[in-house]
Amino acid sequence: MTGWARYVGWRLLQTAPLLLAVTLLVFLITKVTPGDPARIILGPRASEEAVAALSHQLGYDRSVLVQYATFLGNLVRGELGTSARTSQPVAEVIGSHLAPTLWLVAASVLLTALIAVPLAWTAATHRDGWLDHALRSASIVVLYLPTFWVGLVLIRFVALPTGWFPVAGFGEDPASRLRSVVLPAFALSLSLAPVIARSLRSSMVEVLDSEYVAAARASGISGARLFRWYVLRNSLSPAVSLLAVQAGFLLFGVVVLEATFDIHGLGSTLVTAAVGKDLLVIQAITLVFAVAVVAVNLVADVLQGALDPRVRPQ
């Protein structure tokens, strides 16, 4: 166990330079913008003096290195500036839009697992059956289905005729919130589940062919018990790491689907900010997403060690 603790510590240490690099990339977003950022914030009608004053106040008249250091310092203190469009503090913008995004992410991951695990199990136990082939084709086809289009189709052909789900927006109480994330989460898991299921299927096949499963079967273990304690446990860890690799893809899906379903979370706020060139908001939300991806990968690595003792370093 101490070896594992050391591994977790080592992974945490590795994360530090990565986070620093992530902040640098996010910082550079404002540097590639053509034109004077202070002018963009204040708009075309502001006076030259006001632009120069804001430029000085934001430190845009100093060297890039000093600006980056200031950016880091502000970040540590949680000072993210104010939105150019709404004059709201950026930290507040993030706080007030976090909940819908978390709901959507949680629902998508859950739905992906609920679809992928049974699919993988059926495909692995009926090898070369029709489902096995269908899964292979599906995992390619779904990559090319635009998620926003799938979302719109679900709105038009499921939400509108049945009335079971809201066509837009995010509910107030937990029950209606759940109903508002079902369709976008389904659209997202539709593109993710076949990819995860294929990976899960191949590791399940490997486990099913192994000697210890043969031994378990010989001693009379079968069905749900065999699946849960022998197969699923041993084949989950590659799927978990694949899900972590896909975390960035998932977050982009969340951005797109929030915009499609008009759910006012971080994603749709990012899109609005991007269209309106609200640089500080763009910067902050990108940073939140990037840190989330780094964190998810860290957790996945640690979780992999917990799921599968074989990957723990000695």
Next chain:
Amino acid sequence: MTAAVVARPAAASRVRRPGKLAVGLGIVGLFVFVALLAPVIAPADPLAQDLLHRLANPSASHLLGTDALGRDVFSRLLYAARVDLRVGVLCALLPMLIGTALGAFAGFFGGVVDGVVSRVIELVQSFPVLVFFLALLAAIGGSVGWGPFGPGEIPVIVVFAVVGWVVYARLVRGEVIRVRDLEYVQAARGAGLSRWRVLTRHVLPNVLNQTIVYVVLDVGLAILALATLSFLGLGIPSPIPEWGTMIAESRDRFAQQWWLIVTPGLAIALLGIGLALIGDALDDRLKRR
């Protein structure tokens, strides 16, 4: 591009191999044909408005009806293939060229170049690349057309080139390291050929297979990303016919004129599937050899 998990062929699918390539080439060939000949085969000008006949249902004169400005949707759908294919191909080819060069350099020469390239690869891998696309596009964005490029195209292509090369660099770097120490490369080196010549004549030709397979798949993914960015209002601006833009334009007419939205999405998916079939068939062939 991050979503691409290049599928390995299952044993059973090898039986149907010849079909895949033909179907894929057929689909992609159709799109290329449409893109090249759009001005000849399109029944109407994709930008011409006819407000008296707006939101018309599909008919003989307007195969897919008209949109909210009375433009012929079928013609717009055909013309959109031009923009999507051109930008999609560039958004895959440029990263491929940059990534292959950097990856080969890093893998073959090692040292500082390799250190830097490897760190950047690691960084981009742990980054929500598509979200970064969006942010970067917003920062650069808002371009007018230039030369052969229409409005909005250059920022998209630049962003893809800046971020997309990493996938190729990783792929090529790994392959170069694999063959670098093989006998035939050592023999070429021992024969006194310059390192540059060994790299370009003996190493690269043997590592490009996977890259070619991937670039075919990547064109489809780039078109998908382009359409998504356009749908969000950050890619190709209206009124230029582009599949994602067309969907965004007709979004509030979806309850009544659903085909305005369904058809561009089908076009994106069909083209992507065609490219995936070609990529998959090539992958099978390369593995068999």
